[in-house]
Amino acid sequence: MSDPLRLLLAAPPDLPVTAGLAPLVEALRTRGAAVVHAPPGTGKTTLVPPAVAGVVDGRVVVTQPSRIAARAAARRLAHLLGEPVGETVGYSVRGDRRAGRRTRVDVVTTGLLLRRIQQDPELAGVGAVVLDEVHERHLDADLTLALLVDLRTHLREDLSLVAMSATIEADRTAALLGGDVPVISVPGALHPVEVVWCPPPAGVRRTDDRGITPAFHDHVAATVRRALAGHGGDVLVFVPGVAEVDATLRRLAGVDADVHALHGRLRGAEQDRALGEGPRRRVIVSTAVAESSLTVPGVRVVVDAGFSREPRTDHRRGLASLVTVAVSRAAAEQRAGRAGRLGPGTVLRCWSEADHAHLAAHPTPEIATADLTAFALEVACWGSADVESMALLDQPPAHALAAAREVLVGLGAMTEDGRATPRGRLIAGVPADPRLARALIDGAGLVGAGRAAEVVAMLSEGVRAPGGDLVAALRALRADRTSGSWRHQVTRLEEVVATQGTTGDPPALTDDVAVGLVVALAHPDRIARKRSGTSSYLMTSGTGAALDPRDPGPLAGLEWLAVADAERRPGQREARIRAAAPLTEDLALEAAAPSWTEVDEVTWTGGRVLARRRTLLGAIELGSVPLGDPPAQAVSDAIGEAVAREGIALLTWTDAATALRARLDFLHRALGDPWPDVSDAALTEDLDPWLGQQLARVRSAQDLRRIDVAAALRGMLPWPAAGRLDELAPERVEVPSGSSVRIDYSQDQPVLAVRLQEVFGWTAVPVLADGRVPLLLHLLSPARRPAAVTADLESFWDNGYPGVRADLRGRYPRHSWPEDPRTAPATARTNNPRRR
Structure with a gap:
């Protein structure tokens, strides 16, 4: 030592x-x-x-x-x-x-x-x-x-x-x-810290869809003034991000103290001023950087706004961002502890004690919520194919890791089996997110190494863009001689480009589209085109997006945008564009060339076949032309998809087809296999077994109407069981009067609706499906009005018929109503000739 x-x-x-x-x-x-x-x-x-x-x-x-x-x-x-x-x-x-x-x-x-x-x-x-x-x-x-x-x-x-x-x-x-x-x-040695609850006034919302509200910023500043007036020592103020630090500083103008900002984007000298004691009382407005890993001398009072920044990623849409969330109880305790290092201190919390009880116990580990693209590339470069075998406190979510690997494969940084490519190792050597590293490497030859480094440094620093306009943000950085952190990063990135030997003769692009091209190289899935007739955009990923309608800025109305930052909040249909730059169609194609495709599309639309060749950039349609002679299989597939989507009612169902389907449905329910399932779900799930041959010949709505559905259903009948269809589920049954009456199979139990007089002589109802299911008789009056329902004639003749006979004799006196229907002759005639 x-x-x-x-x-x-x-x-x-x-x-x-x-x-x-x-x-x-x-x-x-x-x-x-x-x-x-x-x-x-x-x-x-x-x-x-x-x-x-x-x-x-x-x-x-x-x-x-x-x-x-x-x-x-x-x-x-x-x-x-x-x-x-x-x-x-x-x-x-x-x-x-x-x-x-x-x-x-x-x-x-x-x-x-x-x-x-x-x-x-x-x-x-x-x-x-x-x-x-x-x-x-x-x-x-x-x-x-x-x-x-x-x-x-x-x-x-x-x-x-x-x-x-x-x-x-x-x-x-x-x-x-x-x-x-x-x-x-090691036991702690903090002095006691008094907790003062300072919730905002009634009616003041802490956050809205933009983040922390101006009214709550006012409340935080008022709480700082209260801390200065009522307590001694320096004051450390916790807010979630750089924008909130700046907003708080503006509101503290004129206080009787030296006010300093503290966050990661400041130059070293500015950070040192915030961390060093001064001649006057100080207020240090900080992000979470001062939560536990920094010692800020002189602090006896903490004002906690109660928020922090956490990464959130919508992996399905490829949207990652930092969101403002309520601080956890553990983090709140750490912040409060900053007031108890020198002696007894005070923390003023800008929320209520009741709200505190509902806070999460601990912050969420980043591995559970963050974009895992850089993580996956690091693992691949380390040579570990099995993340589960690594000594991680928590395993990454499987879907998030799969999404990250898909991005890396698209960048050419990883093979399909998870190995880092030489390009991937090159990307990993750039001190930036893999997407930004790709933009630097490929953008240097397209816009020049200097401009590519400037834009990538700006994006990696998370610079706020006024009105979402990244071009304006870049110009402001160039003009600001105090933007030391950004300038250092630009220099380092230029050195990386020089080390890699990236050369090129970049075209003469204006800053507007040069910034857009670098952004598009970093996020080709976020290239956006304005939707016709609206103010919203469609990104190549398929996600809808829109500028803030309250402050659209100079980007409003542009046909193409390269989106660097977008966030889709729960319950919102479209993502909100927070930072973007102008783009052209040619440069969009340059940046997202692998997403360019031509597809022949045949669909059933508006009752007709629509065939066209579409040119696409991801989900964005660049143009389309009609296809005069689409492939027969594509037409058949389109109509099949329409039938599956809109249901079999799209077909022409004759009475014969409907009746046959009902008989088959009865046998499937009564006997099961080998009788086919002919429910809507079964028929639309797979059309080929019963409609395939006829669908192959369909080219138009007229052809679709000509499909013989009954023939298609008969083609589903099992052999040799098909020969017993009329035996097991006959269309009609002959009754004692000699009439042939149609059976109704549309009910749960087959129904025979017949005049009561026509079944005189029957002692039992016919039984279908190999004797398993009796017919349900709907016995009718001579005027075909319902008189009785039974599936047990023996019981009906003994118990139900006497009452029915008495009723019908009074209403139909010219008809024969014998006392013993078992032996009486059945008749289909409507009156009694002996009473003429």
């Missing part, structure tokens, strides 16, 4: 984590791994890395979830050593590195360590990795932990691992590192 680190551990600051350093050192010497469970404010980020450095040979790499946190942690430890950053302690973040050959502790962002592992799986020169804030469950942190476990198991058994968590996730993390890895718990 270097002397400065040894000296620090010999006389460490009075921090709670010192009690856990000895067991940590013992765990590393005996097990090579440990989990440190310590709440925020215990000093684990400051003192654990020096303790680890005293046990291992080589450099100690410490991860932090953000660039701000990495730089701040390195500076804090270097300050304790009395050295400048870059000597014993350094940091490495995107676009900024301060570390040298003497550096023993290197604080890095998790994403940067992930890149190092992919480029150097043995992590040469690294003796230990300390993963801080693993409880935050960021996607790259979960993946980095899994890769380190795999690396330690198969390549570097000597590599020491320490995972640090502020929550009960510590036990699950220890299980991933190995069954015998100890959890070292």
Whole structure:
């Protein structure tokens, strides 16, 4: 161990984590791994890395979830050593590195360590990795932990691992590192924090479809003023995103304090001002970056707006975005704890105690909700075909992983069997999302390396576009000399392009369409064309989209758009376009060439066959021409689909066909196989067995009307059982009068409707289906009015007939109504000749 680190551990600051350093050192010497469970404010980020450095040979790499946190942690430890950053302690973040050959502790962002592992799986020169804030469950942190476990198991058994968590996730993390890895718990040392509930006034909505409402922003600012007036110390304000930070800053103009913003897009100097104590009282308006991984000195009061940003992905439509959600109870407690580090503090929560009880217990892990495209590419580059075998705290949703792999196959970054292609490894080497990496690589030769880098940097930084106009956003970035983070990213991306040797003679495109082309290269599934006669758009993915009708901006009315950001909220029919740039049809075809297709389409529309050749870009129709002589099979298939879709009523059903179908339905219900199912569902599910030959000859509605449905049904009859159809389910039955009466099979039980006098002499009703189902007799008066219903003549003659006879004799006195119908002659005549 270097002397400065040894000296620090010999006389460490009075921090709670010192009690856990000895067991940590013992765990590393005996097990090579440990989990440190310590709440925020215990000093684990400051003192654990020096303790680890005293046990291992080589450099100690410490991860932090953000660039701000990495730089701040390195500076804090270097300050304790009395050295400048870059000597014993350094940091490495995107676009900024301060570390040298003497550096023993290197604080890095998790994403940067992930890149190092992919480029150097043995992590040469690294003796230990300390993963801080693993409880935050960021996607790259979960993946980095899994890769380190795999690396330690198969390549570097000597590599020491320490995972640090502020929550009960510590036990699950220890299980991933190995069954015998100890959890070292350090008690917290926070001072008591008073909770003050500050819900908004009645009638003030906290959010609407745009996010946080202006009225709620006013309430948050008013709560900050209340905190300044009623409590001492600096005030730390939590809002969900950069736009909300800016909105709050505007509303705090004129307060008697120095007001600072704190978020990841600020230049390093601005971040340092927010993190350093000043001559006056301070208000720091921050995103969740200050939740647990940063120490903000001087804070005694926290104002919590109660929201955070979480990734949400509509995998079916390919729409991924950050959404504003209510903070979890665990995150709210961490935020409140920021007020109790120096002494007793206060948190003012901008919601009610009743609302607090309904908050989620913990934030949702990103792996469950985020777009997994970058994750899937990293796994493929690592060479792991089975994600389930990886040491992940939670497995990714299967449908989300499948959607991500489909995107990567479309980019040419992955093979169908999940292996990374050379192009995929090239894309993975770009410090951006795979879609943006593709846009940089392919766009450099189309719009120039500089412009491609500018647009990709803008998209990767999540820059807000006024009115959704990305061209205006780019021009504003170019004019803003303070946009240091964006400029650093542009430079790095230009270096990537130069390293890859991407060359080309780009056409002379204006910024308008150049921005659109790069966006379209990144998101070819979001190329959008205006729908005829409307203000909405259709994207190549098939998803409808629209600009904000309240603020459509300069993009309104443009025929083609390249959409960078769109969100479809629950209950909305179309996605809301939040950022886009103009495009032309030619450039749309350039960006989404694999989506260009020509299809011959034959449909049954409006009672006729419609055949056309359509030119498509994904779901967008570019044009169509009629097909004069469509293939016969295509016509048959179209009509078959129409019958299946609209039902068999589309066919011409004669009385004979309807009657035959009813007889077959009766036999199927009564006897089952081999008699076919002729229900609507069965007939439309598969038309070929009964209509196939006749459908093949159909070319028009007239041909469809000519189909002989009865013949088609007869073709379904089983052989040799078909020969017994008339025996098992006869069309008619002869009654004692000599009449041949049709049987009605349309009811659940076959019905014979016959005049009562025509069945005199019968003692039992006929039985169908091999004696299984008796006919149901509907006995009629001479005027064919219902008189009685029975399936048991013996019982009816004895019990029901006397009453019916008395009634009918009074109404029809000229007819014969014998006392004994069993022996009386049946007659079809309508009167009694003996009474003439």
